[in-house]
Amino acid sequence: MTRFKELDPILHSQLRLAVISLLVGTEVAEFTYIREQTGATAGNLSIQITKLKEAGYIEVTKKFRNNYPLTLCSITKLGREKFTEYVKDLRDYLSPEKPE
Amino acid sequence: MENEEKMMTGEESLRIITEMINRTKVNIRQGSFHLLLWGWLLTFCSLSDWLLARFTSFAHPYYVWYLIIPGAFVSMIYGFVTGRKAKVHTYADMLYMWTWIGFFITSTVLFIVQAKSMESVAPYILLLAGLPTFLSGFIIKFKPLITGGICFWVIALLVHFAGPALAPLGTPVAMLIGYLIPGYMLKNRVDHDKV
Numbered sequence: 001m002t003r004f005k006e007l008d009p010i011l012h013s014q015l016r017l018a019v020i021s022l023l024v025g026t027e028v029a030e031f032t033y034i035r036e037q038t039g040a041t042a043g044n045l046s047i048q049i050t051k052l053k054e055a056g057y058i059e060v061t062k063k064f065r066n067n068y069p070l071t072l073c074s075i076t077k078l079g080r081e082k083f084t085e086y087v088k089d090l091r092d093y094l095s096p097e098k099p100e
Numbered sequence: 101m102e103n104e105e106k107m108m109t110g111e112e113s114l115r116i117i118t119e120m121i122n123r124t125k126v127n128i129r130q131g132s133f134h135l136l137l138w139g140w141l142l143t144f145c146s147l148s149d150w151l152l153a154r155f156t157s158f159a160h161p162y163y164v165w166y167l168i169i170p171g172a173f174v175s176m177i178y179g180f181v182t183g184r185k186a187k188v189h190t191y192a193d194m195l196y197m198w199t200w201i202g203f204f205i206t207s208t209v210l211f212i213v214q215a216k217s218m219e220s221v222a223p224y225i226l227l228l229a230g231l232p233t234f235l236s237g238f239i240i241k242f243k244p245l246i247t248g249g250i251c252f253w254v255i256a257l258l259v260h261f262a263g264p265a266l267a268p269l270g271t272p273v274a275m276l277i278g279y280l281i282p283g284y285m286l287k288n289r290v291d292h293d294k295v
Binding site: 007012013014017018021022024025026027028029030032033036037038065087090093094 | 108110111112113114116117119120121123124184187188189190191192193194
C-alpha cells in the first residue's frame, strides 16, 4: 500500500492556501487586494493571515497611506519552501507512483 | 471562502492554487499609458527632426529630441504615482518595470556616447527598443507587442540600409507598429475589462 506524506496542515486549508498561492506570484500585496481576490470576509482573512504569520510563512507590515492604515503581506523564504513542498506532496497524492 | 478549516480534496487544493496563481500572472495596468506617451512623443520628434532638416535652414533640427527629457519625467512620475496606488506588485509587474528602466538607462548612455552623431543613433535606438517591447509582449502575454518588438528589429535593419533620404521615416513607422497600435489595443482591452 502506498503511504502518503501528510499534507502541511497550515496550508491545507482553503483560505490559507489561497493566500499563499496569491503571494507566491507577488512581491507584496495589500490586505484589501487579498480580500478582493479570495472573496473572504475581513475578519476571517485576518485570522488566517495571523496563523500564516505565526507559522513564519508570511510577513505582515503595517503602514499608513494618506492617514489610512495599510496592511501589506509578502511571502517569506520559509513560506515559499513550504508551498513548494505542499505542491510536491499534493502531486504525489494525486498521482502516486505505482508499486513495482 | 468562509469556512477556514473546511477539509479539501486534492483536486480542490489544486484548483485553488491554479486559480490564485493565474490572478497574479498578468497585469496590464500601466502598459498602455507609456506605450502611447512614447509612441506619440517619438513620432513627433522624428517627424519634426526630418521636416526641419528637409524644409528649413535650421542648423540643429535634432534639438527636438530633447523633448525626451520631459517625457522621461512624465513617465517616471506616472509610474511612481500608479505604483504607489497599486494594491499589489506582482513579479510580472517588477519584471516589466525593470526591463523598461534597463532600456531607458542603455538609451541614455547611448545618447551621451553618440551625442556628436545624433543622426546615426536611430537604428541603434530601434534595435534596443525591440528588446523590451518584445519581452514586454511575453510578460503580459500580448501578441501585438511581440510583433511590435520584431518590427523594431526589422525596421532597424531597413533604416540602416535605406540611406539618408528614407531613414528618418523609419522611426515614425516603427512607433506606429511597435507602440501606438499595441498601445491603443491594450487601452481598449483595459477599458473593456473595466466595464
